[in-house]
Amino acid sequence: MANNLLKGKRGIITGALDEHSIAWKVAERAHEQGAVFTLSNAPIAMRMGEINKLAEKTGSQIIPADATSPEDIEILFNKSMEILGGKIDFFLHSIGMSMNVRKGNAYTELNYDLFYKTIDISAMSLHRMLSTAYRLDAINEGGSVLALTYIAAQRTYPFYNDMSEAKAMLESIVRSFGYQYGKAKRVRVNSISQSPTKTKAGGGIKGFNDFYNYADACSPLGNASADDCAQFCVAMFSDLTKGVTMQNIYHDGGYSTTGATEHVIEKFSGEAFS
Ligand SMILES: NC(=O)c1ccc[n+]([C@@H]2O[C@H](COP(=O)([O-])OP(=O)(O)OC[C@H]3O[C@@H](n4cnc5c(N)ncnc54)[C@H](O)[C@@H]3O)[C@@H](O)[C@H]2O)c1
Numbered sequence: 089m090a091n092n093l094l095k096g097k098r099g100i101i102t103g104a105l106d107e108h109s110i111a112w113k114v115a116e117r118a119h120e121q122g123a124v125f126t127l128s129n130a131p132i133a134m135r136m137g138e139i140n141k142l143a144e145k146t147g148s149q150i151i152p153a154d155a156t157s158p159e160d161i162e163i164l165f166n167k168s169m170e171i172l173g174g175k176i177d178f179f180l181h182s183i184g185m186s187m188n189v190r191k192g193n194a195y196t197e198l199n200y201d202l203f204y205k206t207i208d209i210s211a212m213s214l215h216r217m218l219s220t221a222y223r224l225d226a227i228n229e230g231g232s233v234l235a236l237t238y239i240a241a242q243r244t245y246p247f248y249n250d251m252s253e254a255k256a257m258l259e260s261i262v263r264s265f266g267y268q269y270g271k272a273k274r275v276r277v278n279s280i281s282q283s284p285t286k287t288k289a290g291g292g293i294k295g296f297n298d299f300y301n302y303a304d305a306c307s308p309l310g311n312a313s314a315d316d317c318a319q320f321c322v323a324m325f326s327d328l329t330k331g332v333t334m335q336n337i338y339h340d341g342g343y344s345t346t347g348a349t350e351h352v353i354e355k356f357s358g359e360a361f362s
Contacts, residue, residue, distance in 0.1 A: 093326040095122030098172040100164065101148075102128045102155070103182030103236075106138045108287045110236060111182035113318035119146040121322050123178070126168040128153045155183050155213035156205075158220065165226040175228045178325035181217060181235040184210045184289050186251045192294065195249050203250050210254035211261065218265045218277065229274045232325045235262060236317075237279045237336065239344055247294050259336045266334035276333035278324060283311035283340045305351045307341035 099118065103111035104127055118125060127143055131152040143150050151167050153160035169175060187202040214235050221227050240248035241255035248255075259279050266277035284290055284300045293299075304311045320339050323329055338344045 090120050090122070092122040093322055093328070094118055094178070097123045097177040097325065098168075098174060099123055099125035099176055099178035099180070099325065100128060100168050101125050101180045101182070102153075103180070104129060104139055104142055105133055105288055106136070107142075108314070109182070110282065110285060110287065110314045110317050111180060112142055113314045114180055114182070114321045115142055115146050115148070117315075117318040117322050118178075118325065119148075121326075123325070124148075124172055125176075125178075126151050126164075126171055128164050130154050155216070156208045158216060161216055161220045162224070164217075165220055165224050169224075169226055175226055175231075176221075177228050177231045179217070179221065179227065179231070179233045180321065181214050181233070183213055184236070184251065184254070186210065186249060186254070189249045189251060189294075190292055193249070195246065198250055203253075206250045206254050207257060210251065211257035214258055215261045215265065218261070218269065222269060222272070225273075227269075227273065227275045230327070230330060231273075231275045232329070233269075233275065233277045234321055234324055235277075235279045237281045239281055239338070239340065241281070241336075245299075247296075247299065262336065263334045270333050276329075278332060278334070279336045280317065280320060280324070281336055281338045281340060281344070282317050283307065283313075283343060285311070285314050285317070287314065302352075303340075303343055306346055306349055307343040308346060308349070309341035311343075312339045312341045 101111050101115045127148045127150045134152055149171050151164050153164040186206040188198050193199055237255045237258055240252040241259050262277050262279045269275040284303050317339055
């Protein structure tokens with residue numbers, strides 16, 4: 089489905105680790121729609137080498153950048169503008185990581201050094217990227233910045249641990265920076281709150297598969313796929329969504345506004361009142 093929705097647009101896509109990554113799918117769809125872009129990920133993630141396949145497929149160059157390093161981020165924007173031949177029109181922040189989650193630390197006993205790292209990588213990085221782009225004037229008027237988030241920013245999901253705080257901060261940065269960038273340069277900043285998705289980051293969460301099935305049963309359309317998320321990102325990068333900014337938009341098959349589904353209730357049928 090190529091409608092050239094992004095023809096003539098230049099972008100930066102972060103966070104494509106392997107073919108399951110949401111960012112990977114966004115890169116494929118953006119390429120199909122005529123965009124040119126650079127790809128970026130943490131230098132350590134490059135070791136897997138998977139991203140080279142995506143770069144080849146989409147005719148993109150890779151710029152390693154640790155989301156916590158101001159120097160790396162500045163290089164990312166400067167090099168991207170150099171390679172792509174001008175300011176950029178869209179930017180995808182698709183980055184999240186918690187060592188507390190990875191180590192299985194209980195929420196009630198968080199390691200605070202790791203908590204700080206979670207916030208730095210998963211939330212402050214968006215501010216750092218926006219701030220660098222703002223200072224370098226790296227994004228064209230009407231440009232679109234997107235970050236990926238999860239509903240645990242608003243509601244409690246015990247297994248999501250300190251990532252809940254990171255996503256709450258991420259979404260707040262979307263609003264606060266979205267205001268500043270909108271006023272100054274008409275640049276749009278939004279977040280997409282995605283269904284549970286089977287990726288490296290998603291799969292790192294305890295009990296992910298069970299929860300994936302639960303969320304699927306609680307959504308009238310079922311869980312929204314990574315492919316559909318990528319299409320939505322393309323729409324948000326395109327000129328079809330010019331008036332949308334500072335929003336957190338659910339892409340979740342209806343999960344966030346569903347109270348109950350018959351499918352889930354049936355599982356409790358036959359249980360007597362006590
Ligand atoms: N998978 C889900 O269920 C789900 C649901 C909602 C939102 N999200 C969000 O989507 C985004 C993408 O995650 P994904 O599910 O595609 O998983 P993923 O593991 O494929 O992507 C996460 C990316 O973050 C990158 N990253 C980690 N630390 C970094 C650092 N210091 N610097 C630069 N990059 C770094 C990783 O290398 C990886 O490419 C994340 O923000 C995630 O929280 C995922």
